[in-house]
Amino acid sequence: MIRIKGLLTSIKASGESCLFLNNTSSHEDGFEFVDLKFSSFEKKAFQFMLPLFPVFIVNMVFLFKYKALRNIARKYQLFDKDVIFCEYLDISIGYFMKENKLIKDYICDIHGIVPVEFKGKKTNVIYNRLRYKIAVKLDTLVFSNASGVIYASEALKSYMEVEYPSISDKKYMILPYLISNTPKNVSSNDVKVLEIKDKYNISDDDFVILFAGSYKSIGGVFDLVRAYHLISNKKNRLILIGNGEDKSKVLEYINKNNISESVVLIDRIDYSDLPIYQSLSSVIVCPDRMNIYSNLIVHLKYIDSLSSNKVVINGSFDSVLEFNHKDSLSLSFSPSDVADLADKIKYVIDNYDFLCDKYSNNKSYVDDNLTYYNYPFSI
Known part of the structure; x- marks a missing residue:
């Protein structure tokens, strides 16, 4: 949540308004929050299905979620908007909403490398190798369809462009991990x-x-x-x-x-x-x-x-x-x-x-x- 609040601070500093769609009930002054309400199980199932099945199949399985996202898009008139997604589940939702024409486009905030986490685990090797392959497939799908990318460093940008060549021509911004303000004396x-x-x-x-x-x-x-x-x-x-x-x-x-x-x-x-x-x-x-x-x-x-x-x-x-x-x-x-x-x-x-x-x-x-x-x- 620290990173997300930091991104909100960056947006506030630019003078832009922001509607914040996120899988959390947290709030931040000056921004309107909409809780997407994905449970832990729903999150895992959604991310498992998205890279393996056509979107219309995912729509049927997650019909209530699709309807909820469609209602959000209607309420806030998102159909012609570019939307920023900055958490791993939310980036997947960005792709899902774009494919269903609920938003015009989406921008990914990349500040972690989820597939590597699975690849490096020494327990349940076969299971985690499968998770790694699915995560890479999901990232490839999500990143290649984004309109822009926010990177946490130049080093991360270089790494991601090698791992996912399709994002090398995307518009981007470097936004390091920073703090919102410095501690008091x-x-x-x-x-x-x-x-x-x-x-x-x-x-x-x-x-x-x-x-x-x-x-x-x-x-x-x-x-x-x-x-x-x-x-x-x-x-x-x-x-x-x-x-x-x-x-x-x-x-x-x-x-x-x-x-x-x-x-x-x-x-x-x-x-x-x-x-x-x-x-x-x-x-x-x-x-x-x-x-x-x-x-x-x-x-x-x-x-x-x-x-x-x-x-x-x-x-x-x-x-x-x-x-x-x-x-x-x-x-x-x-x-x-x-x-x-x-x-x-x-x-x-x-x-x-x-x-x-x-x-x-x-x-x-x-x-x-x-x-x-x-x-x-x-x-």
Whole structure:
């Protein structure tokens, strides 16, 4: 939903009005929402049938949905309109509505790669291979019939044009994963900052390394802990915020290597509290391993980290390098390379004052360049 709200912000910045068709009951000020009301089962069945059967067969099976979409098209006079769809189910609905002449055309917002998710699963291999083939067939159908495409990065555009050559001649817009606005100053939370420091015995002299995110295998938190072990000393502290599949593995490593006294483990926190923990840190690390998603799509946590005005370390992914030219915004390390990540952390420790000065204007840069308000919709 964060991406969808960001796209709405981009449209608002362009001065355009917008009717928002989406499979959600959420609302956003300034936009009219229409809930398409697809259940989880209906969503899967609809996406399974659409690339395998003629549209008139899908119409018969989903007759009530077809009638509901037809009523929406009539109510809002969509028959001669171009409509933007920005979620995987909704993009499929865009194709379905166009084929039934309920809309003139549709624009796809591509900010993920669903087929790859199925292809990479190691369980139920035959089932997921079938899902992969159907997903590719569906994407080919939906993308080739769209009038335009919104990409989350130039890297994603290049990738998709190789995978789906039929979209290479479509009109397009590059709209990265950004934030709608930057967090407020945390000075009003001084009391909470002191409480956290007291709770975890963090002193003003400690060099604090912060990670906040999911313990996914591709998220790199295990790599970060290994890198921290290579450079740890009595003045270094590592704060890990989050949960996930690799957490037991991380805990085992911490205990086995006797570094538990300098590592702070915190479960998930409210997103609104993230700036408080960022203010405690000396450096924020986004340790993602090399993977196709990070290479093609910038993580929101990276932009959040930059807006904290702290020194940031992030992998040298193609998507990030599109605006982090020559480490102008953050330090880069080779993804999946633990030794290089350790070297970058040590470099920050040894050159901390210099780097704080170098990146002291990051929040202003994010305000002026990396929010959805800075990308007015244009396609």
